[in-house]
Amino acid sequence: MPRAVVTGGAGFIGSHLCRALRARDWEVVAVDDFSSGRRANVDDLLDVPGFELVEHDVVHGIPIAGSVDAVLHLASPASPPLYLARPLATLDVGSIGTQHALELARKHDGARFLLASTSEVYGDPLVHPQPESYWGNVNPVGPRAVYDEAKRFAEATTTAYRGVYGMDTKIARIFNTYGPGLQPDDGRVISNFLAQALDGRPLTVYGDGTQTRSFCYVEDEVDGLVRLLESTHVGPMNIGNPGEYTVLELAETVLDVTGSRSPIEFRPLPHDDPRQRCPDISLASRVLGWRPRIDLREGLARTSEWYRRGVDPT
Ligand SMILES: NC(=O)c1ccc[n+]([C@@H]2O[C@H](COP(=O)([O-])OP(=O)(O)OC[C@H]3O[C@@H](n4cnc5c(N)ncnc54)[C@H](O)[C@@H]3O)[C@@H](O)[C@H]2O)c1
Numbered sequence: 001m002p003r004a005v006v007t008g009g010a011g012f013i014g015s016h017l018c019r020a021l022r023a024r025d026w027e028v029v030a031v032d033d034f035s036s037g038r039r040a041n042v043d044d045l046l047d048v049p050g051f052e053l054v055e056h057d058v059v060h061g062i063p064i065a066g067s068v069d070a071v072l073h074l075a076s077p078a079s080p081p082l083y084l085a086r087p088l089a090t091l092d093v094g095s096i097g098t099q100h101a102l103e104l105a106r107k108h109d110g111a112r113f114l115l116a117s118t119s120e121v122y123g124d125p126l127v128h129p130q131p132e133s134y135w136g137n138v139n140p141v142g143p144r145a146v147y148d149e150a151k152r153f154a155e156a157t158t159t160a161y162r163g164v165y166g167m168d169t170k171i172a173r174i175f176n177t178y179g180p181g182l183q184p185d186d187g188r189v190i191s192n193f194l195a196q197a198l199d200g201r202p203l204t205v206y207g208d209g210t211q212t213r214s215f216c217y218v219e220d221e222v223d224g225l226v227r228l229l230e231s232t233h234v235g236p237m238n239i240g241n242p243g244e245y246t247v248l249e250l251a252e253t254v255l256d257v258t259g260s261r262s263p264i265e266f267r268p269l270p271h272d273d274p275r276q277r278c279p280d281i282s283l284a285s286r287v288l289g290w291r292p293r294i295d296l297r298e299g300l301a302r303t304s305e306w307y308r309r310g311v312d313p314t
Contacts, residue, residue, distance in 0.1 A: 001050065003027040003067050007058050007101055008074030010037035012181045013116070013174070016222045017072065018042060022051055024226065029064055032075065033057040035089070036082050041181055058097040059089075068108040070229060073101035074116040076151075080144065080270075081187035087146040094150025095157070102161045102169075112168045114229050115158045119175040119240065119277055120148045129244075129278040132173065132236045143271055155236065162234070170228050175240025175279045179218030179299060180306035190215060193251055194304050197260035207269030209248030214278045216241035217299035220292035227288040240279035241292040250296075257300045 004021050008014040009030020014037065018028045027050040030042060034055065045051040056063065058075045076093050077083040083090040098115065105113040122130045123138030138148045155171055162169040182188065184195035196203045216239070224239035245253070251264050284290045294302075 001025055001027050002069035003029065004070040004072060005029045005031060005062065005064055005068055005104060006072045006074060007031045007062065007097070008037060008076065008116070010034060010039060010041050010053065011074060011078070012037075012041070012183070012186070013177055013218060013221060014074045015041035015045075015181055016179070016218050017074070017225060018045060018051065020222045020226050022048060026070070028052070029054060031056050031058060031062060031064070035086070036077055038183075058100050059092045062100050062104045064104065068104060068111050070112040070114065071101050071105040072114045072116070072225070072229065073098060075101075076116070077147070079187040080147075083147040084143060090146045091150050094147070094154045098154040098157050102157065102167070106161065106165055106167060110168070112170065112229060113158065113161070114170045114172060114225065115154055116225075117155050117171050117173045117236065118147075118151050119173055119238070119279065120144065121152050121155065121173060122277075123148060124274040125276060128276050129242060129280040130238065131280040132238055132283055169234065171235035171237070172225055172228050173236050173238045173279075174221060175216055175238065175277065176213055177216045177218050177221040177240075179303050181218065182303065184307060189213065189247060189250065190254075190300070190303070193254040194258065194300070194307050197254050197258040197262050198304065198307055200260065200262055202263045202265040203251045203254065204265050204267050205247055205251055206267050206273060208266065209251065210246050211273065212244045212246050212276045212278065213250065214241050214244050215250070215296055215299070216292055217294035217302070220294055224284060224288065224290045227290050228284075231288055233287050237284050237287070238279040238281055239284055239290070240281065242279055242281055243296060244278045245296065253296060254300060257297055258304050
């Protein structure tokens with residue numbers, strides 16, 4: 001059985017990815033320092049043969065013995081409040097952590113490497129929707145730079161390792177992803193709105209709500225990542241849902257799906273908030289035969305059901 005190491009494996013996307021890889025007969029080692037991930041995310045996997053959880057900060061190396069056939073590097077704070085609270089740790093895991101993850105793959109002949117990059121590499125894009133060929137519009141000294149530039153550095157490092165060592169690397173550019181496992185206090189727009197709607201608190205919209213976002217259900221996202229891992233394509237490849245909604249439309253849909261009577265409240269727009277975000281997924285459709293299948297209403301209904309059942313706060 002091939003063996004995969006998933007850094008950030010106890011996080012939101014990482015835990016779904018570990019489950020998907022196990023289901024495809026990969027042995028899986030999740031490495032996580034629990035800075036934003038939770039043991040509860042992988043509770044159901046702990047007794048599954050072929051799954052192992054290692055508590056470790058990948059900035060200090062990745063001490064995994066035995067064979068490794070793939071390294072999937074997801075470790076990184078992902079939501080703005082989390083990376084803004086830990087700016088240096090975010091830069092470290094995107095730079096030093098990525099090098100350790102690449103080194104782990106390099107030491108194991110023929111091991112594949114997949115980098116979980118982000119749509120944030122496009123910054124506040126001037127091209128819409130964003131194809132992989134677009135280089136982005138990032139402010140290197142803005143507050144979001146610690147995340148955006150760390151991921152851009154991670155892409156450059158991955159590309160350099162491929163060139164220098166001939167490694168089999170892949171870069172996935174993940175767009176906004178949501179679903180069960182996304183913690184209500186994570187600080188992303190869908191978790192904020194769902195938690196507010198279900199608690200009967202006002203939904204907070206930043207700016208006038210006309211900025212657009214696209215939202216990919218986690219099952220679709222993970223399907224795209226696994227297909228990319230198992231393909232011969234190098235990337236970068238956008239994996240996201242091209243359905244585009246204004247933040248105000250999202251708020252209204254959340255109210256509708258949850259049946260909440262919460263009001264909508266407007267707050268000042270944060271610095272460097274992108275106006276538009278929408279993936280061009282023609283490459284993923286052509287090369288992987290992939291497209292998202294779960295629409296926003298269905299995904300929100302499934303996620304709100306998970307929130308209603310009560311989320312383990314540990
Ligand atoms: N969720 C999204 O919408 C989205 C969008 C674009 C990119 N991504 C990328 O996908 C990956 C996973 O994001 P997520 O939404 O699951 O976030 P998450 O915070 O739930 O998961 C990240 C995981 O990495 C772990 N981690 C962080 N630093 C670490 C370190 N130094 N050593 C070991 N583990 C560490 C955290 O504890 C957490 O479990 C991230 O790399 C993120 O940048 C996510």
